[in-house]
Amino acid sequence: MKSVLYWCLLLLGLHIQGRYSSSLNDEQQKQKIHHSSEDHPQAEGENSAHVKLAPSNADFAFKFYKQIREEAGNKNIFFSPLSISTAFTMLSLGARANTLRQLHKGLAFNLTEIEKQEIHEGFQRILQLLNDPHREVQLNMGNALFIDERLKLLQKFLEDVTNFYYSSAISSNFRNPPEAIKEINKYIETKTHGKIVDLLESLDPDTVMVLVSYIFFKGYWENPFNNLNTRDSDFFLDAKNSVKVKMMHQSKNFNIHRDEELSCWVVEIPYKGNVTSLFVLPDEGTMKQVEDALLKETVSKWLQAFEKRKIYLDLPKFSISSSYDVKSLFQKMGVTELFTNQADLSGVAEETLLKVSKAIHKATVDVSENGTEAAAVTMIELVPLIAPFPPPPHIRFNRPFLMMIIDKSTDGVLFMGKIVNPAAKED
Known part of the structure; x- marks a missing residue:
């Protein structure tokens, strides 16, 4: 025995x-x-x-x-x-x-x-x-x-x-x-x-x-959110159902990438120190496609393809x-x-x-205004040459998204998750 x-x-x-x-x-x-x-x-x-x-x-x-x-x-x-x-x-x-x-x-x-x-x-x-x-x-x-x-x-x-x-x-x-x-x-x-x-x-x-x-x-975020800009907003669980959340807002430069093949946006939001976070926002109906493609090669490709650009970012507070x-x-x-x-x-x-x-x-x-983890995804729009300064895209994390926290000194994935309902406290 x-x-x-x-x-x-x-x-x-x-x-x-x-x-x-x-x-x-x-x-x-x-x-x-x-x-x-x-x-x-x-x-x-x-x-x-x-x-x-x-x-x-x-x-x-x-x-x-x-x-x-x-x-x-x-x-x-x-x-x-x-x-x-x-x-x-x-x-x-x-x-x-x-x-x-x-x-x-x-x-x-x-x-x-x-x-x-x-x-x-x-x-x-x-x-x-x-x-x-x-x-x-x-x-x-x-x-x-x-x-x-x-x-x-x-x-x-x-x-x-x-x-x-x-x-x-x-x-x-x-x-x-x-x-x-x-x-x-x-x-x-x-x-x-x-x-x-x-x-x-x-x-x-x-x-x-x-x-x-x-x-x-x-x-703590390198650039924290201002709590005066946090407002009640809808987070869409699916096409028919939504929940009320506290939505944070920020307008700053972020490293962003649009993955056309996987139909998703990736945004890096760094912390003070040698840790960063990636937030991934799949287009509607493409979550499974993005999840299936989650490999170290995929994340490496995102990191190498980042472009710094100003965006309007909405991100829910959640615990x-x-x-x-x-x-x-x-x-x-x-x-x-x-x-x-x-x-x-x-x-x-x-x-x-x-x-x-x-x-x-x-x-x-x-996730709150001061830090922990958060990220945003944004769009890079192509415009005619006559409009060299397109307005910053407004990216709303108001539907299910993925998140990762990566330690740069070890290249280790410290935390990983998928947020489908920010209002749900425990699963």
Whole structure:
């Protein structure tokens, strides 16, 4: 009978107010990440591990998005592909045989292009870059293992998760479920600045370990919206239905691109610091066409084709939250053995055979005048030469659109989503 490894993926919200507060041994963890990052040179070439890792992480992001889309129906989508891939890659340190092969394939790692050691070194560097205290945006990412006193981790696994993923190891008493649940929920609440409370309601009786992986982002627009220009407006869910939203307005220069092939507009709205956002507005009736084409090559083409131009931009304020059963989604992506009695996680613990019983992911996002994420899409109009200065197009994000938040220092997709109803708080 295999014991259960309870795997908990957690993503905290964007644009959360509040001062960062440390708990447990997180301050030491943060210092270790900072000191490790100082050992790396600032200039890093194309052969750097995190640079080689970026295409795989992008492939996983879009593959996972399309899997969510199959089940989401007409609901909002919002998640952190980087949070999920980090957590499962961390687990892969203890996976062996076919379990490891399935994980690598599911996470889009091609071992002919990147070695296993480079994968973990890449995530190590990503964590260092994201947690740099000198960044203008507030960006923190970390991991914690809550370990039952009966479970003895292999020293190699413990060293690797600490070295590559800066994970805290916290001793917990899972034979007292209420106490363990309270401890884990407290950690989660602290890391999410009170945004996610009482996430865990119960634990499997056989649980011997819980992993929490979190990412926190708070960014301010380079050019914030003026709240005096925010007005009530209609957001059209479809041809027949609409909801009232608070619509923000801005008239400034943005990097824009019209993709004629996919029938959509793309606009980049940067944050202060080295993080940016892309918002994609498909023409009416072309959302599925754009979603089907979401690949790293597509996004790369958009980024290279940007042209700076003044636009009139309308963008709704919204605050949404989404939860996902990652276990179910991974199984449909071919990662199955990890969750069965055939799981080979023999590299994790001594004398205890493990499997993953549960994997959950929750994400929240707030978009407002000051920042977090937002973007606009605009049109480039062709006019006769006698009119060399066409009026700026007025782009209204008053129908479903896509969004991405990208960290420029790692080329990582931090967050990704589809907003079909800005008035819906949680899906």
